[in-house]
Amino acid sequence: MIEIEALSKSIQGKCVLAPITLRFAPHRTTVIIGPSGCGKTTLLRLILGLSVPDRGRVSLQGEQLAATNAQRLRSQVGYVVQDGGLFPHLTARRNVELMAAYLRRPADQVHTRCAALAELVKLPLDRLERYPSQLSGGERQRVALMRALMLDPPVLLLDEPLAALDPLTRHALQTDLAQIFARLSKTVVLVTHDLHEAAYLGDEILLMRAGRVVQRGTLDDLLERPAEPFVTDFIRAQRADARLSATRSRLG
Amino acid sequence: MTRALYISLALVMMCCAHRALGEDLVIGSKRFTESYILGEIATQIVRSAGQTTVHRQGMGNTAILFEALKTGQIHLYPDYSGTVARELLHSDATDLDALNRGLRPLGLAAGLPLGFENTYALAMREERANALGISRISDLAPHAELRLGLSHEFLQRSDGWPGLRARYALPQRAVGLDHGLAYEAIAPGQIDVMDIYSTDAKIGRYHLRVLVDDKNYFPRYDAVFVYRLDVPRRFPLAWAALTKLENSIDAQSMIAMNAKAELEGQSFADVAQAFVSARFGHATASSTGAVWWRRVFGDDFARLTVQHLLLVAVSLALAVLIGVPLGIWAARNEAANQAILAGVGVIQTVPALALLAFLIPVLGRIGIIPALVALFLYALLPIVRNTQSGLRDIAPSLRESAIALGLPDFARLRLIELPLAARAILSGIKTAAVISVGTATIAAFIGAGGYGERIVTGLALNDHALLLAGALPAALLALLVQLLFDLLDRWLISPGLRR
Numbered sequence: 184m185i186e187i188e189a190l191s192k193s194i195q196g197k198c199v200l201a202p203i204t205l206r207f208a209p210h211r212t213t214v215i216i217g218p219s220g221c222g223k224t225t226l227l228r229l230i231l232g233l234s235v236p237d238r239g240r241v242s243l244q245g246e247q248l249a250a251t252n253a254q255r256l257r258s259q260v261g262y263v264v265q266d267g268g269l270f271p272h273l274t275a276r277r278n279v280e281l282m283a284a285y286l287r288r289p290a291d292q293v294h295t296r297c298a299a300l301a302e303l304v305k306l307p308l309d310r311l312e313r314y315p316s317q318l319s320g321g322e323r324q325r326v327a328l329m330r331a332l333m334l335d336p337p338v339l340l341l342d343e344p345l346a347a348l349d350p351l352t353r354h355a356l357q358t359d360l361a362q363i364f365a366r367l368s369k370t371v372v373l374v375t376h377d378l379h380e381a382a383y384l385g386d387e388i389l390l391m392r393a394g395r396v397v398q399r400g401t402l403d404d405l406l407e408r409p410a411e412p413f414v415t416d417f418i419r420a421q422r423a424d425a426r427l428s429a430t431r432s433r434l435g
Numbered sequence: 436m437t438r439a440l441y442i443s444l445a446l447v448m449m450c451c452a453h454r455a456l457g458e459d460l461v462i463g464s465k466r467f468t469e470s471y472i473l474g475e476i477a478t479q480i481v482r483s484a485g486q487t488t489v490h491r492q493g494m495g496n497t498a499i500l501f502e503a504l505k506t507g508q509i510h511l512y513p514d515y516s517g518t519v520a521r522e523l524l525h526s527d528a529t530d531l532d533a534l535n536r537g538l539r540p541l542g543l544a545a546g547l548p549l550g551f552e553n554t555y556a557l558a559m560r561e562e563r564a565n566a567l568g569i570s571r572i573s574d575l576a577p578h579a580e581l582r583l584g585l586s587h588e589f590l591q592r593s594d595g596w597p598g599l600r601a602r603y604a605l606p607q608r609a610v611g612l613d614h615g616l617a618y619e620a621i622a623p624g625q626i627d628v629m630d631i632y633s634t635d636a637k638i639g640r641y642h643l644r645v646l647v648d649d650k651n652y653f654p655r656y657d658a659v660f661v662y663r664l665d666v667p668r669r670f671p672l673a674w675a676a677l678t679k680l681e682n683s684i685d686a687q688s689m690i691a692m693n694a695k696a697e698l699e700g701q702s703f704a705d706v707a708q709a710f711v712s713a714r715f716g717h718a719t720a721s722s723t724g725a726v727w728w729r730r731v732f733g734d735d736f737a738r739l740t741v742q743h744l745l746l747v748a749v750s751l752a753l754a755v756l757i758g759v760p761l762g763i764w765a766a767r768n769e770a771a772n773q774a775i776l777a778g779v780g781v782i783q784t785v786p787a788l789a790l791l792a793f794l795i796p797v798l799g800r801i802g803i804i805p806a807l808v809a810l811f812l813y814a815l816l817p818i819v820r821n822t823q824s825g826l827r828d829i830a831p832s833l834r835e836s837a838i839a840l841g842l843p844d845f846a847r848l849r850l851i852e853l854p855l856a857a858r859a860i861l862s863g864i865k866t867a868a869v870i871s872v873g874t875a876t877i878a879a880f881i882g883a884g885g886y887g888e889r890i891v892t893g894l895a896l897n898d899h900a901l902l903l904a905g906a907l908p909a910a911l912l913a914l915l916v917q918l919l920f921d922l923l924d925r926w927l928i929s930p931g932l933r934r
Contacts, residue, residue, distance in 0.1 A: 233835050257841035268836030272854045272929035281850065282840050314931030330840075 184209045184370055185230060185338060190239030192225055199225050201395040202239060209337070212364050212371040214385030216378060218417070222394040223374045227342050230372070231262060244337060258282070261331030261369075265343040267323040269315040275326045276311040283333055300329040303366070305359055321352035328363070339364075341373040345380065357383055378402075378421040390414060459489045459734070460670050463500050463512035466493040468696050468703075469553060469634060469689065471892075473513035473658065475707035477677060483711070484676035489734045492703075492892050495882060497522050504661060505541060510670070511662035515553055517654040519545055519661060529655040539664070547660045550682035551689050554656035555589065556633040557599075558643040563627060571649040572603050575628065583609035584617050584626035594654065595630070602652045634686055636693035645686075658684070683714055702898035731904045735888070739905075742884035743912065746875045750807045751868050754814035758867075759860060761815070762822020763848065772823065779816040787813070787877045795881065806878035813874055814867035821863025825856030858928050865920035872913040876905065886912070 185207040192200040200222045207213050215223040228234040230241055232253040241248040243256045262268075269278050276297060277284075283293045301308055304325040315323055324344055331339060344360075345353045361384055364371050375381055381388045382402040390397045390405065398410035409415045460481055464474030471492055478490040491509060494500055501523055503509045516529040524537035534545040557572055564570065567578060575581060589595040590611050599605070607628075612620060617629040618637050631638065633645055633656075660677070667674040692710060695701045761779075765772040785793075787809065794805035829852055837851040853860070879887030889905025892898070 228835075231839050233838060254841050254843055257839055260839070262836070262839040264832055264836065266832060268832050268839075270833060270836070270851055270855070271931045272857075273931065282842065285842060285846055285850065314929070316931060 184244060185372065186240075186242040187226075187230070188240045188242075190226075190229055190241065191237050192222075192229060192234065193237055194225075199394050200229070200236075201393075203394075203396060205389075205396065207370055207372055209370050210368040211386045212373065212384060213387055213389055214381040215372065215374045215389045215391060216376060216381045217391035217397075219376065220393075221391040223391050224342055225394075226391075227340050227372065227374055230340060231257060231260060258334055259336050259338060261328075261334075261336045261339040263324070263327045263331050263339075263341045263344045265346050267315070267327035269323055269327055269330070271315050274312055274314055275306075275318065275322075275329075278315070278326060279311070279329045279333055281330070286334075296333065297329070300332055303332075303363060304328050319352070320348050321356055324348065324356060325359075328360075332367070336369070338370045339367075339372070341371070343374055343376070346375070346377075360384060378418060390417065392417075458669075459487045460511075460666075460673050461489045461491060461509045463491050463494050463503055463509035465497065465500055465512070465514075466495055468636065468693050470513055471703040472692050472696060472706050472710075473549070475703045476710055477511070477513065477660070477680070479704075479707050479711050480676045480680060480715070481670075481673040483715075484672045486670055486673035486676075487734075488673070491735075492888075501661075504543060504663060507663065510666050511660050513549075513658060514545075514661045515656040516545070516548075516659055517554065517656040519659070521654070527654065529657070531659070534659075538661070542664050543661060544664050545659045545661045547677060547681050549658040549660075549680060549684045551634060551684055551686040552655060552657045553632050553634045553689070554648075554653045555595065556631055556648065556653065557628050557646045558621075558631045558638065559628050559646065560621060560624070561642045561644045563624070564644040564646075569646065570644065571647040572599075572652070573649050575605055575607070575646070576603060579606040581607055581627040582625075583607050583628045584612040584620050585609045585630045586614040586617065587611045589630040599652055602650055634689040634693055636690065636697040638690050639694050640698055658689075679715065684710075702901065704898070727900055727904070730900060731908060733904070736908075739884065739886050739888055740908070740912075742888075743872070743875055743886050743909070746803070746806060746810060746878055746883060746885055747868060747871045747916070750810035750875075751814055751864070751871055753807070753811045754818055754867055755864055757811075758815045758818030758863075759822050762819040762860070762863075763826065763853075765819065765823040766826035775819060776823065779819050782812045783816045787874055788880065791877065791881050801881045801883075803878075803883045805881060806875070806883035810871050810874055810878070814871055817863040817866040817870070818860070819863075821859045821866070822856065825859025825863075826852055828859070829855050854929065855932070858924065858932055861920065861924055861927060865917065865924075868916045868920065869913050872909060872916055876909050 185205075187203060187205040189202045189204055190200060191198070191202040199220075203226070215226065217223050225234065229236050230243070230248075232241070232248050232250075244259055246252065246256060248256055269275070270281070273281065279297050279300065280293050283296070297311065298308065301311060306322060306325045306329065310318060310322055310326070315326070318326065327344070331341075345356055348356065357380060364384065373381075373384060375384075387399060387401055388405060389399045392413055398405055398414050400408075405414055405418060409418075462474050462478050462481070464470040474490050474492060478488050481488045491503075494503060494509075497514065497518055500509070500512050500514070504512060516531065516534060519534050519538075520526050520529045524534065526533065526537060528534075531545060531548065538544055557575075559569060567574075569575060569578070585596055590609060596609055600609075610626070612626070612629070614630075617626065618641055620626045621629050621643070622641055628646075631643070631645070637643075638645065660680075688710070692706050695706045695709075696703055758779075761775050765775040782790075790809045790812065791805060794808055795801055798805050798808065833851070833855065834847075837847045842850065875885050876887030876890050878885055879889075879891040886905045886909040889901050890909075891905075893900075893902025893905060
């Protein structure tokens with residue numbers, strides 16, 4: 184469970200996050216969507232304590248995030264970024280097992296867990312011995328997801344995890360992600376700019392614009408009961424975009 | 436990899452071979468032309484008698500040679516009776532019997548007077564002396580108009596001008612002149628009389644007449660060998676050969692030899708060889724006469740290699756121990772960053788010789804310690820800068836991934852950041868090592884040894900072959916070091932970082 188209270192942040196004098204109060208319920212997948220610069224990534228970074236808020240509070244699993252407990256709380260959170268953030272000098276396996284090894288978990292336990300996760304994310308076992316540079320983009324994201332899940336954290340944060348992938352890979356991974364989220368039933372917060380992805384993966388959608396939350400609800404809520412004209416504009420633009428690219432791919 | 440192994444094996448074997456050949460007679464010499472030549476003559480004579488020998492050229496001043504002799508690092512070296520008496524025995528008695536009475540308790544002896552002396556003397560241009568009929572110092576007394584240009588040291592020393600003037604009742608007044616300039620002043624007749632060492636190379640070139648010290652004012656500075664008492668017994672063949680040198684060199688020959696080395700730029704070895712073959716008829720194997728590569732792998736090769744490697748390895752290890760943490764600090768702290776990079780940058784702009792000259796008084800010593808400190812300081816910049824930039828160049832997303840994983844600060848540095856920066860850091864160390872191999876040659880100027888010893892001697896002797904015999908191994912060593920680090924790169928750097 185993640186609770187955010189009156190959280191605000193400015194970067195170089197520019198307000199990127201107006202005071203925001205939010206609660207992400209346990210076992211639900213919330214997708215944050217919005218145009219570039221709307222503050223969605225900033226929000227995620229604030230939740231992890233990667234960035235310090237100007238004002239306000241973040242609580243993870245009922246505990247308020249502070250400099251003193253940030254490290255411990257982070258191990259309760261799995262984090263996946265757009266390019267995977269895998270360490271290039273370690274094999275996929277070492278990436279996945281890094282934190283467990285650092286915490287001196289028993290090796291056989293770690294290996295069993297790693298194998299189970301590989302099955303969960305549908306990664307062939309031989310890929311684990313490769314270095315990130317030897318993996319495809321989709322494989323890298325699967326490994327990143329394994330790494331995030333290694334310590335079985337109750338919370339999972341994903342920052343545009345599929346944005347850098349080609350459409351086919353993205354589609355495959357999207358399907359798998361939906362299954363994984365359903366199976367694990369963790370508190371998931373996923374950031375994207377793709378409405379289709381948001382609708383497919385999210386139990387609910389949180390639309391942001393210019394550092395504030397415009398509307399929160401299901402896709403139907405957004406479609407049928409837009410909180411303000413921007414909601415409709417945003418959805419229409421996304422659909423036009425999707426049609427255009429669909430046309431393009433037919434012509435191509 | 437195998438190549439590097441073979442090369443290092445070869446080096447080790449050369450060291451062993453060097454040890455196994457039985458005992459060498461080690462001859463020392465001081466750091467000036469005449470001593471180099473006499474040392475080289477003795478070396479060639481001994482070698483022609485079938486005794487293996489090492490000539491440790493230009494080791495330093497009297498105190499250093501005497502210490503080396505007492506501790507057995509060398510077996511003999513050329514010196515002057517007056518020097519031995521005054522500087523080592525603190526007495527005025529300069530005859531051989533007196534010297535040996537003083538030296539015997541130390542296990543040392545002086546002997547084999549070579550037949551000339553190198554003392555203070557006064558000199559005039561030949562034609563001027565002829566015109567005035569002057570051949571002895573007492574002949575100067577009637578000529579009050581003569582202008583004397585004397586070196587500052589000679590003017591000051593109690594056994595110099597003040598005593599000389601009193602002994603001979605000389606009426607002239609003397610001006611102080613730099614010794615080198617005095618020759619330029621006497622040639623066109625700006626001065627009439629100057630002080631010299633009686634075997635100065637320039638005596639012949641400037642057509643000077645050395646005035647006879649007819650009242651025996653100057654102490655005797657007869658050229659002799661000072662040796663360990665057991666040398667005649669331990670090296671009988673060599674000793675028999677050396678005794679032939681007794682009274683075999685007169686002042687004229689010595690002046691001529693000094694001139695060949697100093698003014699004509701011949702190598703000491705060549706000058707000595709010419710003397711030995713002219714005087715004793717046998718063609719000795721001069722080092723220049725030998726195949727050049729044999730000079731490269733000469734008797735001192737193993738010692739110089741070890742010294743050179745030690746200088747580089749120790750200073751580099753220190754620089755890594757200090758430089759990497761400094762680089763880490765600089766990468767993580769903006770205020771420290773400016774100060775650290777400015778500091779190590781400034782050090783780099785100081786010329787090597789100036790840095791050495793500065794370090795000697797600061798550390799109060801010459802030799803290996805100031806050389807190590809200087810090399811260490813020079814090695815800092817590439818190591819610090821590459822560590823700093825290697826760490827700063829890590830993609831922010833990777834840095835944050837490590838934070839997000841929940842790794843504490845030090846574990847992040849150890850497990851993620853340093854391995855990611857390892858390549859940059861290693862290449863900084865490589866740069867420092869290669870530069871260090873080159874800079875270490877300069878350490879020989881302050882007696883720290885290494886290949887630079889040949890370069891320094893080669894410069895001093897105008898011996899280009901010797902200079903090259905020092906420069907080439909240094910260059911090869913630099914290549915070898917480069918190769919070694921390329922291998923290290925392959926071993927140490929994760930294959931994941933290499934494509």
